[in-house]
Amino acid sequence: MKKIITIVGARPQFIKIPLISQEIRKFAKEVVVHTGQHYDANMSDIFFEELGIPRPDYNLGIGSMERGEQIKLMREKIKEVLVKEKPNLVVIYGDTNSTLAGAQAANQLNIPIAHIEAGMRSYNQEMSEEQNRVESDKVSALLFCSTRSAMENLTKEGMTKGVFLTGDVMADIQKKVSGDHDQLSILEELSLKSKEYILATVHRQANTDDETNLSNIINAFNQIDETIIFPLHPRTKKYLEEYNLKLSDKIKVIEPLGYKEMIILEANAKLILTDSGGVQKEAYLAEVPCITLRNETEWTETVDSGWNQLAGAETQKIVELVKNYPTPKNHPDFLGDGEAYLKISQILKDYLKI
Ligand code: UD1
Ligand code: UDP
Secondary structure (H helix, E strand, O other): OOEEEEEEOOHHHHHHOHHHHHHHOOOOEEEEEEOOOOOOHHHOHHHHHHOOOOOOOEEOOOOOOOHHHHHHHHHHHHHHHHHHHOOOEEEEEOOOHHHHHHHHHHHHOOOOEEEEEEOOOOOOOOOHHHHHHHHHHHOOOEEEEOOHHHHHHHHHOOOOOOEEEOOOHHHHHHHHHHOOOOOOHHHHHOOOOOOOOEEEEOOOHHHHOOHHHHHHHHHHHHHOOOOEEEEOOHHHHHHHHHOOOOOOOOEEEEOOOOHHHHHHHHHHOOEEEEOOHHHHHHHHHOOOOEEEOOOOOOOHHHHHOOOEEEOOOOHHHHHHHHHOOOOOOOOOOOOOOOOHHHHHHHHHHHHOOO
């Protein structure tokens, strides 16, 4: 039986794997490697439980540290697993340090790599994620693109072989869980009424590790005269404390949520404020206007259609957009038909000649 090693490590990756994992297991042996980049129960275990993802076969327990050191440690430990398991293919997801470590490890051992969510670009070279994506794409044999613009980005960089437009695996799972109403109690628990609150997430390095940017964002939140639900990423928690930033009573800080609860909170929000890649996409699919707390986005179609406005970390711009959000223009489907995972698995199967 052919063997596929799936490498994950951070929250968005746990959400990308369940549907593909289910398919892969119909025709190959899958071994899941968790690098341990995220380790808090509500940043990791919760997703395995609620999405029924098979427990990782290996947890490398790497944890938090400086990026270069982290990638190096992950790469060496992943290589040990690859040498032992001898897979026919390695599958990597997205753009985190775990993605790049997996790409480097497999590449150094000449094992073919499939990259899911390939071709995304912000063209901001300072972002760790941009460096991770570009380097991972370069060494991948199979590049699965969520959007047409991702395909075009790869073409511009001369990558045309092994490139497939499949749609987006996060859109697939969102469609599947959006019908679940068993999580609606989260609205009651937080005493919220549908469309009467704003949902906010912040975790990008450029916004958290820079005191001016984080202060500007929190100043904007403090000036908004509406309830803001703010599930707090551990990175942001650390810096809010370090900079001693105070939040108004209108801002309800909560622990990071499970995925299904998050999807419900997004769908019922009046507006979403975020610097997350995944949350921008989810806002679009839920047809909830989004203000992105960055100066650029990889999901350019959300901006082109008017459902996403880029505000960076500029206080007045954020406050003004919350008050006067321009009416979105149209809502084209650009993330696929909800079956990206089936297309990807079929291509993997063909590639492995199964
Ligand atoms: C990482 C990814 C980012 C992704 C995000 C998803 C990189 C370069 N960044 O950013 O692309 O959008 O995950 O959430 O790979 N921490 C905890 N507990 C945890 C995890 C993290 O306390 O379980 C804290 C630690 O203080 C750590 C900090 O959060 O230093 C940042 O974690 P890290 O994984 O380095 O980056 P993220 O900001 O989570
Ligand atoms: N998410 C979640 N709970 C939270 C915040 C986010 O389940 O408290 C989900 C969100 O719905 C999306 C994914 O995590 O599916 C996005 O991950 P994140 O924002 O951490 O990273 P990014 O997408 O920016 O890489």
